[in-house]
Amino acid sequence: MPEPHIILENVHKSFGSKHVLKGVNVGVGKGRSLVVIGGSGSGKSVTLKCILGLLHPERGSIRVGGQEVIGLEGSALDQMMGRFGMVFQGAALFDSLSVWRNVAFGLIQGRKMKPSEARAIAIDKLAEVGLGAELADISPAELSGGMRKRVGLARAIAPEPEIIFFDEPTTGLDPIMGDVINNLIVDSVKRLGATTITITHDMASARKIGDDIAMIYKGKIVWCGPADEIDQSNNAYVDQFIHGREEGPIEIEL
Amino acid sequence: MHRYEGTTTNGIKRQRLPVTFLATIGSFIFSMFAEVGRVSIFARDAVIRGLLPPWYFRQLLEQIIRIGYNSLPVVGLTAFFTGGALALQIYIGGTRYNAENLVSSIVALGITRELGPVMAGLMVTGRVAAAIAAELGTMRVTEQIDALTTLSTNPFKYLVGPRILAAVITMPILVGIADIIGIFGGFVVGTSSLGFNYAAYIKNTTDFVQVADVTSGLIKAAVFGFIIALMGCYHGFNSKGGAQGVGKATTNAVVSGSILILAANYALTSLLFSE
Numbered sequence A: 001m002p003e004p005h006i007i008l009e010n011v012h013k014s015f016g017s018k019h020v021l022k023g024v025n026v027g028v029g030k031g032r033s034l035v036v037i038g039g040s041g042s043g044k045s046v047t048l049k050c051i052l053g054l055l056h057p058e059r060g061s062i063r064v065g066g067q068e069v070i071g072l073e074g075s076a077l078d079q080m081m082g083r084f085g086m087v088f089q090g091a092a093l094f095d096s097l098s099v100w101r102n103v104a105f106g107l108i109q110g111r112k113m114k115p116s117e118a119r120a121i122a123i124d125k126l127a128e129v130g131l132g133a134e135l136a137d138i139s140p141a142e143l144s145g146g147m148r149k150r151v152g153l154a155r156a157i158a159p160e161p162e163i164i165f166f167d168e169p170t171t172g173l174d175p176i177m178g179d180v181i182n183n184l185i186v187d188s189v190k191r192l193g194a195t196t197i198t199i200t201h202d203m204a205s206a207r208k209i210g211d212d213i214a215m216i217y218k219g220k221i222v223w224c225g226p227a228d229e230i231d232q233s234n235n236a237y238v239d240q241f242i243h244g245r246e247e248g249p250i251e252i253e254l
Numbered sequence B: 001m002h003r004y005e006g007t008t009t010n011g012i013k014r015q016r017l018p019v020t021f022l023a024t025i026g027s028f029i030f031s032m033f034a035e036v037g038r039v040s041i042f043a044r045d046a047v048i049r050g051l052l053p054p055w056y057f058r059q060l061l062e063q064i065i066r067i068g069y070n071s072l073p074v075v076g077l078t079a080f081f082t083g084g085a086l087a088l089q090i091y092i093g094g095t096r097y098n099a100e101n102l103v104s105s106i107v108a109l110g111i112t113r114e115l116g117p118v119m120a121g122l123m124v125t126g127r128v129a130a131a132i133a134a135e136l137g138t139m140r141v142t143e144q145i146d147a148l149t150t151l152s153t154n155p156f157k158y159l160v161g162p163r164i165l166a167a168v169i170t171m172p173i174l175v176g177i178a179d180i181i182g183i184f185g186g187f188v189v190g191t192s193s194l195g196f197n198y199a200a201y202i203k204n205t206t207d208f209v210q211v212a213d214v215t216s217g218l219i220k221a222a223v224f225g226f227i228i229a230l231m232g233c234y235h236g237f238n239s240k241g242g243a244q245g246v247g248k249a250t251t252n253a254v255v256s257g258s259i260l261i262l263a264a265n266y267a268l269t270s271l272l273f274s275e
């Protein structure tokens, strides 16, 4: 069996005395979709940022396409980052640029595409996430939270990267738009053959998007398996999480 | 110190006070060196990564306008009033030794060598270092800088490089203009209220000022430009913790930028005029 496209082995990450990741082990096969579930503050976003090279783990190994990411620097890191797309939890739109320039950013800066050409693609991508061309020239500050999220999504998929991370793509969207985005993620995986990792709290979207589901709790993966086996996991953490029960092994810090 | 007041009843604890005091100074000096090290590494990365291709000309042009062109009114006004005040002071001081006719030449020297670059440097720090720190700090805490890297764009090249380059290019131009306006300020005061003759004042100035006086000021200006943009970028890049963190970064950028400019001015003066 070939090595998974992305593999994390025993990844540890602390902030000062706060030990956030305590040995994460997880892998995603090429062209597959992994959904990561887990409570707030369990280290989901930090895991993605470690893979992206934005945070530097103290221990462990992260390999993408067989290449070690931890410790990469300079242009080698730039090159590695160029293979990723990411939808940030808070959208992270560039507020000095118009909506279409945000979406076209990876095309113009990364792919050196002409602005006129990139604009047409940007408007197509906006349409895919349910936003009209009339929004293209306004500033991101004038958008609602859900719209910003969708622009962030369009921006991440526009350069057609080989790996895409979605950090809570449907949080803050109405259920119908949430489903549109779920379909879009499924579709971009199929069409682009992209490898994706999606973080979500929404079990409906996890079942729809995921080939595999991993559950993280207190900085460790407590369960990982095919999405259709999640109901028969026999794992107390998973059962508590997917049924949203207050009683169970998961300690709720209030 | 009041922390220890309640616990100094026995001799052992009383002895700790000077030790703690020294430890505080020690850790302050230690963290200062650490900060100097971090700034140096940031400066090295900024220069090496920021100046290698790909270049972002659009960004550079935008920054030249924002840093240079938009600073013109502030710098011009500062220079005008400084030149005027300088003329008054030298006149008042000069009459005591019958040396009033030195006004024009000393105004010119003072402005080109010292006051032009320093005043412009401090004013631009207040305007530009603060603006850069606030902008990049907001981009940092809203993850926009992280987003850049996932879109095949190195933030050092895209954000830091153009700002530093623009500041290094525009500061000498700003100071050149400030020199002219400052000397003009002295001229206005000298001819209108101190009774100097127009032609004599101008002749005195042009006879006395040498090219080296002006170029030394312009060299200082370029160094100050580097300091201003570096401090803005460094503090913005390293800001954390939301709006409060951005506010702190802005303050730190202005304070550290101003102090570094004054220190660099002293070092450059002793270097450039040491013959």
Ligand SMILES: Nc1ncnc2c1ncn2[C@@H]1O[C@H](COP(=O)(O)OP(=O)(O)OP(=O)(O)O)[C@@H](O)[C@H]1O
Pocket (backbone or CB within 6 Å): A015, A018, A020, A038, A039, A040, A041, A042, A043, A044, A045, A046, A047, A089
């Ligand atoms: N830059 C940072 N500095 C210090 N602590 C951090 C930093 N980033 C994250 N943390 C801490 O790491 C822990 C995990 O954060 P993370 O953002 O990964 O949570 P999450 O699982 O994505 O939660 P959520 O579902 O709420 O987004 C949190 O306790 C957070 O306080």
Ligand SMILES: [Mg+2]
Pocket (backbone or CB within 6 Å): A044, A045, A046, A089, A167
């Ligand atoms: Mg998160």
